[in-house]
Amino acid sequence: MSGSVLILFVLLVFGLAYRFYGRFLSRKFQIDANRLTPSKTNYDGVDYIPARVPVLFGHHFASIAGAGPIVGPIVAAAFGWLPAALWIMAGSMFIGGTHDFGAIVVSIRHRGRSIANVIEKNIGVKGEQIFLLFCWATIILVIAVFINLIADTFVSSPSSATSSIFFLLLALLFGLSIYKLKIPWGWATIIGVILLFVGIYIGILFPLHASRQFWQWALICYIFIASVAPVWILLQPRDYLNSFLLYALLVGGLLGVFFARPAININAFNGFNIPSIGPLFPLLFVTIACGAISGTHSLIASGTTSKQLESESHAQIIGYGGMLVEGLLAILSLVAVASLSNVEFSEFYNSNNFVLAFSEGIGRFVSAIPFLHISTQSARIFTALAVSAFTLTTLDTVTRIGRYAFQEFFEMPDRTPEQQNIFARNRYLATFITVACGAALTFSGKSDSIWPIFGSANQLMAALAFLAISVWLAEIRENYLFTLIPGIIMLLITVTALFTLSYRNLFISVNYILGIASGLILVMALTLTVQTSIFMIRESGKKSVG
Secondary structure, eight states, X not given: OBHHHHHHHHHHHHHHIIIIIHXXXXXXXXXXTTSOOHHHHTOOSSSOOOBOHHHXXXXXXXXXXXXXXXXXXXXXXXXXXXHHHHHHHHIIIIIIHHHHHHHHHHHHTTTXXXXXXXXXXXXOHHHHHHHHHHHHHHHHHHHXXXXXXXXXXXXXXXXXXXXXXXXXXXXXXXXXXXXXXXXXXHHHHHHHHHHHHHHHHHHHHSOOOOOHHHHHHHXXXXXXXXXXXXXXXXXXXXXXXXXXXXXXXXXXXHHHHHHHOOBOOSOSOOOSEETTTEEHHHHHHHHSOTTTOOHHHHHHIIIIITTTBSOGGGHIIXXXXXXXXXXXXXXXXXXHHHTSOHHHHHHHHXXXXXXXXXXXXXXXXXXXXXXXXXXHHHHHHHXXXXXXXXXXXXXXXXXXXXXXXXXXXXXXXXXXXGGSOHHHHOHHHHHHHHHHHHHHHHHHTOHHHHGGGHHHHHHHHHHHHHHHHHHHHHHTTOOOHHHHHHHHHHHHHHHHHHHHHHHIIIIISOOHHHHHHHHHHHHHHHHHHHHHHHHHHHHHHHHHHO
């Protein structure tokens, strides 16, 4: 099969899904463009700030993407390209897109609060605290792993370090230009994008060499500052500008596919059990997360995106549309590695150089575009820089969300902001504790050993978010099967994966850390599921009586 045929098919299917299923979701979520959003009713100049659609889409897409939609499909390609492609398409359209869209809507209907607030309102304080603790702990793990990942990237590719620093300075200037100097948004964007690509060239000319430990500490300091700074000065402009790197990568890769016309060289299906991964069910659906559905998306959607949404009518394009674009990126990643020879694919796979494999495939596609005159090597460098840029975007976004979760955990709903305890009202202290815990895990050397449970924990978070969205729909007397069914599916997948992981680590590989951690997450999932089920049964009874 040709890679260009697969891409064309996905573009057509995703277009139809946005047109028809996206509108169906808008009706079910009762979208009303005239209803004020929290970015206006709760405006504070720090977290709650209205953003234009292109700016907020850039922030949201860059934050949810990271390296997930690239690495996941490449790892899952070991099962064969067909099951990976089918899960990406079905997941993006009917599960991931619904999840992200729903998380934004639920949050804006609860004053920009997180999914945990919905759980507290309908299931109870204990349910909220368990969910917040789980979210915060997962974010600590993400912080540690991403700090190490980015530090390793900066060491191996000093050019990306220079470019990343330039991008941050450019973002600060862009934010000041838009919000303080009142430079027209269109002109600021044109100049900013031009300078963005100049920054890539500067990085190539002046690579910045430093040790891994130096970059770890630099990143720790950076995410603390980024988490407490007003979103308009760094988060919004940086994510918006970096999104153009993603768009260039996506458009260049897609356009290159039609000129290169690559064949899909790897097998369509390699069996139901792969020794290096495990059984197709449930591990395929845990391995491919961000490209189909990811629980961390609900944290971003209800953590930062909902606080910047200017109008409810924008939720479909940002939430549902953003997930479809990420699904397209995942398909492109799959085609990029599938176009490699079986020998090349095996070499990259066995050495865990997944981003390098993606860069190699995209480099070949872009170099095939005749009017660009870009070499494979140059395209490969640009791809690596782009991946590094939006991985950094994800890192500081989840740090801010970790701060939100920490503050919400200690918040007392019956008190005013001034009456809250110091953990709830002081964003500097909440950020310091969150970053300090992430830093401790970073330097402990344990983060990589705990990482295998992240895939399951991530998808479990998605299942719990679906349950919370279903609870809210039941509360407003709206049919909730379209969210409850995907939630049950994800719950079955994650419970099976966690049980398998716990059993293997406790009784086969004798890794007690992973085994106990998996078991604790499993108990938490079952506890929240039981509480949610009780609520749903009670609400169904009320509806029947009514």
